Amino acid sequence: MGTILEFMSHDHDRLDAIFAEFCKESDAEKARDLFSQFDTGLRAHIAWEEEILFPPFEDRTGMRNTGPTAVMRMEHQQIKQHLQTILETLGETDPSTSVNALVQVLTAHNLKEENILYPWLDRTLPEEESLALLDRIRRSQAGTS
Ligand SMILES: [Fe+2]
Numbered sequence: 001m002g003t004i005l006e007f008m009s010h011d012h013d014r015l016d017a018i019f020a021e022f023c024k025e026s027d028a029e030k031a032r033d034l035f036s037q038f039d040t041g042l043r044a045h046i047a048w049e050e051e052i053l054f055p056p057f058e059d060r061t062g063m064r065n066t067g068p069t070a071v072m073r074m075e076h077q078q079i080k081q082h083l084q085t086i087l088e089t090l091g092e093t094d095p096s097t098s099v100n101a102l103v104q105v106l107t108a109h110n111l112k113e114e115n116i117l118y119p120w121l122d123r124t125l126p127e128e129e130s131l132a133l134l135d136r137i138r139r140s141q142a143g144t145s
């Protein structure tokens, strides 16, 4: 049974790979399909964090409206805005500006989660609680795919 760090980092890598395929794809139809997979997957990933993983951090540290998860929630909003911009410009104009902006915020964001938040959860939560959180994520994954 993997840790939260392993599971969530693996999902970052999976999404990065879909996005890289999207960036290389010259066929408009295929690019749209890859972007749609990426968009759906990233929004689900963000929901797991905001609804399942951030609350135990916020409950234990008392940091909710300030601190790392408040920053990460704000970054999630930025990420979703970039997703929306890319979606709106798909196939019309060169989306490279919004693509670059998304890559920039997402890369730094994911590193922070992998270096700080996920290891904190693995270190701090009792094993049965971590397993229960991962189980909730897997169940929601099964429900959406
Ligand atoms: Fe995140």
Ligand SMILES: [Fe+2]
Pocket (backbone or CB within 6 Å): 008, 012, 045, 049, 110, 113
């Ligand atoms: Fe993440």
